[in-house]
Amino acid sequence: MHVEERKNVSVEAIGIVYSCFPEKFGIPRQAGLAPSATGIVELYHPYNRRELCNGLEGFSHIWIYFLFHKAIDEGWKSTVRPPRLGGIERRGVFATRSPHRPNHLGMSAVELLGMRHIDGKMLLYIGGIDLLDKTPVLDIKPYIPYSDCLPGASASDWVEDPVSHMQIIFTKKAQEFCDRYERKTGRKLSRLICEILLEDPRPASQKEKKQDFGMRLWEVNITWTVSVKQCTVVNCTFI
Amino acid sequence: MHVEERKNVSVEAIGIVYSCFPEKFGIPRQAGLAPSATGIVELYHPYNRRELCNGLEGFSHIWIYFLFHKAIDEGWKSTVRPPRLGGIERRGVFATRSPHRPNHLGMSAVELLGMRHIDGKMLLYIGGIDLLDKTPVLDIKPYIPYSDCLPGASASDWVEDPVSHMQIIFTKKAQEFCDRYERKTGRKLSRLICEILLEDPRPASQKEKKQDFGMRLWEVNITWTVSVKQCTVVNCTFI
Numbered sequence: 001m002h003v004e005e006r007k008n009v010s011v012e013a014i015g016i017v018y019s020c021f022p023e024k025f026g027i028p029r030q031a032g033l034a035p036s037a038t039g040i041v042e043l044y045h046p047y048n049r050r051e052l053c054n055g056l057e058g059f060s061h062i063w064i065y066f067l068f069h070k071a072i073d074e075g076w077k078s079t080v081r082p083p084r085l086g087g088i089e090r091r092g093v094f095a096t097r098s099p100h101r102p103n104h105l106g107m108s109a110v111e112l113l114g115m116r117h118i119d120g121k122m123l124l125y126i127g128g129i130d131l132l133d134k135t136p137v138l139d140i141k142p143y144i145p146y147s148d149c150l151p152g153a154s155a156s157d158w159v160e161d162p163v164s165h166m167q168i169i170f171t172k173k174a175q176e177f178c179d180r181y182e183r184k185t186g187r188k189l190s191r192l193i194c195e196i197l198l199e200d201p202r203p204a205s206q207k208e209k210k211q212d213f214g215m216r217l218w219e220v221n222i223t224w225t226v227s228v229k230q231c232t233v234v235n236c237t238f239i
Numbered sequence: 240m241h242v243e244e245r246k247n248v249s250v251e252a253i254g255i256v257y258s259c260f261p262e263k264f265g266i267p268r269q270a271g272l273a274p275s276a277t278g279i280v281e282l283y284h285p286y287n288r289r290e291l292c293n294g295l296e297g298f299s300h301i302w303i304y305f306l307f308h309k310a311i312d313e314g315w316k317s318t319v320r321p322p323r324l325g326g327i328e329r330r331g332v333f334a335t336r337s338p339h340r341p342n343h344l345g346m347s348a349v350e351l352l353g354m355r356h357i358d359g360k361m362l363l364y365i366g367g368i369d370l371l372d373k374t375p376v377l378d379i380k381p382y383i384p385y386s387d388c389l390p391g392a393s394a395s396d397w398v399e400d401p402v403s404h405m406q407i408i409f410t411k412k413a414q415e416f417c418d419r420y421e422r423k424t425g426r427k428l429s430r431l432i433c434e435i436l437l438e439d440p441r442p443a444s445q446k447e448k449k450q451d452f453g454m455r456l457w458e459v460n461i462t463w464t465v466s467v468k469q470c471t472v473v474n475c476t477f478i
Contacts, residue, residue: 007252007306007375008251009250009311009343010247010248010250011344012246012247012342030386032385032386033386049317051317051331052317052331052333053331054330054331054334055395058334058394059393059394059395060392061389061392065342065344067248072248079290079291079293090293091293092291092292092293092295094291094378095292095295095297095298096381097380097383101378102253102377103251103377103378105304105377109392139340139344141335142333142334142335142336142394143389143394144269144394144398145393145394146271146399148389148392149388150271150348150382151384151388153298153299153300153382153387154299155298155299155382155383156298159383160385161385161386
């Protein structure tokens with residue numbers, strides 16, 4: 001066994017994600033955890049021709065390969081502290097899905113809601129996403145159940161998705177904002193807020209304190225408070 | 240919606256795969272189809288420190304991100320002819336897992352059989368692979384069942400893994416070679432040959448003809464003939 005000459009290869013964004021998540025805070029830990037989280041992949045020229053996606057409509061889910069573009073300047077780390085381990089214990093970066101990894105490559109299995117080729121633009125509508133707005137896309141592939149879904153695969157306990165015991169309550173003001181917003185845009189804002197808060201996005205270090213939190217979804221500022229196992233969505237306003 | 244400035248990013252091989260497949264012919268269409276197909280990932284400096292893999296032992300399966308290095312010089316295609324469609328019908332490249340794709344990125348979910356840190360080398364032993372020997376590795380991630388295994392996902396009929404009706408027979412000479420090889424190396428050569436031939440690796444264009452075929456696994460040349468639904472492994476020899 002001998003080490004081959006190393007390869008450095010230049011990769012190019014083939015498209016971009018427009019997502020409901022304009023900032024990191026609030027993004028689910030993995031794809032699929034918040035089914036109402038939606039976005040659009042716009043493919044760049046010359047990858048925007050309809051024929052490159054012919055046949056993709058036969059698949060319910062696709063893989064998005066992307067760059068953790070906001071982590072590139074921050075470099076990579078040998079070990080990281082997964083939030084699910086309370087932000088205290090360390091794991092090797094290759095044993096995690098941390099963005100702070102060599103090459104900063106990410107992939108997400110997302111639902112393919114639809115496709116449109118319009119005004120020379122090729123758009124893929126996706127759901128259940130965990131992607132930051134303006135994420136550069138490197139590739140699109142079909143999700144193939146027989147090779148990608150491994151029901152016998154086992155993982156360390158700490159990566160399992162725990163059952164949430166969080167109760168979510170909206171103030172009247174917040175609920176009314178969501179109702180108006182949903183009628184106007186067709187986006188399921190209140191359901192998305194619930195899906196995100198059920199996963200408790202607070203950093204481990206702040207879970208003991210009673211304090212206010214804020215996040216942005218699309219162009220909406222959302223504020224909430226947490227008390228033991230109850231979240232109250234206090235207010236929603238336009239940014 | 241407006242198109243952001245495009246990003247070109249340089250990616251670097253963090254390691255290399257040493258695989259049972261020294262050539263393309265015979266490689267299963269997807270990972271997992273030939274469980275006895277094994278290989279080793281060797282991580283390069285500075286990614287070869289043990290701590291980068293700490294915790295990975297808790298996972299039964301891992302994702303290997305890699306480059307389709309043999310396809311890079313051949314470029315990419317807008318549409319391809321998947322072998323499963325008889326090599327006649329075309330599909331958009333993004334609706335396939337073809338290596339001839341923009342950026343030439345691949346990923347495989349493989350079994351993690353073990354890890355060793357020895358003589359400054361960090362080695363990951365993997366099984367069920369579909370990777371060419373000397374494939375450059377770009378990343379390693381744990382397979383996380385709750386987000387990666389989507390039992391409800393549906394795919395086009397043509398990507399399903401069909402039940403094989405192929406019968407595999409070894410000549411006495413071929414079987415004796417395999418027995419000796421397996422005792423010496425611990426590699427499951429005859430089982431791997433069966434797993435590959437059950438999937439019928441012949442190009443669609445050659446399925447009508449009765450002819451001899453050859454492939455290489457590790458350092459062994461294997462020849463076989465096909466007659467209707469019966470494969471006969473005629474001979475195995477060292478390259």
